[in-house]
Amino acid sequence: MDNRICQSCGMPITSDDQLGTEKDGNKNLDYCKYCYEGGDFIDKVSMEEYIGMCAQYGEQAGMTNSEMKVHCEKLFPTLKRWKKEPLPDHSE
16 A cells, blocks of 8 residues: 555555445545444544544554644645535634
């Protein structure tokens, strides 16, 4: 596999067994099995909520949870699943 990442959570996909599945059981090349199963997203949440969920896994990615949140805030808007959903502006 090439340098593929999940277009929902950003996890590196290094083997076909990490790929999500379509309704017909075929592999989906864009999403990992932790995000996409049976042709649909497992967690039906906003990008902001998903960033909060993923930020809890900073240690697994070799960073603090705060660093993970910042990383996700930068990465997620570039991913296929989230491109159309802007982060809310909390600067008000």
